[in-house]
Amino acid sequence: MPTDSSAAPDATMEAIGRAVAEGRTGDTASARRTLLDLWSQTGVSGDALHRCSLAHYLADLHPDPAEALAWDVRALDAADAVTGQRAREHHAGLRIAGFYPSLHLNLADDYRRLGSFEAAARHIEAARAHAPGLSDDAYGDLVRGAVEEVAGAIARRDRAPRASAPGAAV
Known part of the structure; x- marks a missing residue:
């Protein structure tokens, strides 16, 4: 944000x-x-x-x-x-609308890592639905790319942490 x-x-x-x-x-x-x-x-x-x-x-x-x-x-x-x-x-x-894609992306990623793939899929779809609220800049591109990355991991039932996730080096 x-x-x-x-x-x-x-x-x-x-x-x-x-x-x-x-x-x-x-x-x-x-x-x-x-x-x-x-x-x-x-x-x-x-x-x-x-x-x-x-x-x-x-x-x-x-x-x-x-x-x-x-x-x-x-x-x-x-x-x-x-x-x-x-x-x-x-x-x-x-604009608050720009927050929602990232917030739903993060929830999708959390649920995915916990193995709750149905909940993860619901939040990744919510992130996609809110994506028009993203700005057309590097931040928007980053979030849109991460949405697709997490969507792919959900489809594969992959629970591994993403190297590109915020705080991944924590």
């Missing part, structure tokens, strides 16, 4: 961005602690954009698909509560 060109400063989103960057440099334990602290501060009824972003990135920091699934479900639930206005307050060009 891109977070550049903010329409208004948001200290929580900036802290999330720093933690994600830290995790991508290899310090996943520290990134996870920071994001969990932010989750605690936000609370289960806090800002839906914060909850969606936190849960989405926390899922990436859990190599266990069951733990990732719990966070990915939270991310999807929070996305349903993000209004278009709230998304634009964070970034003028941000």
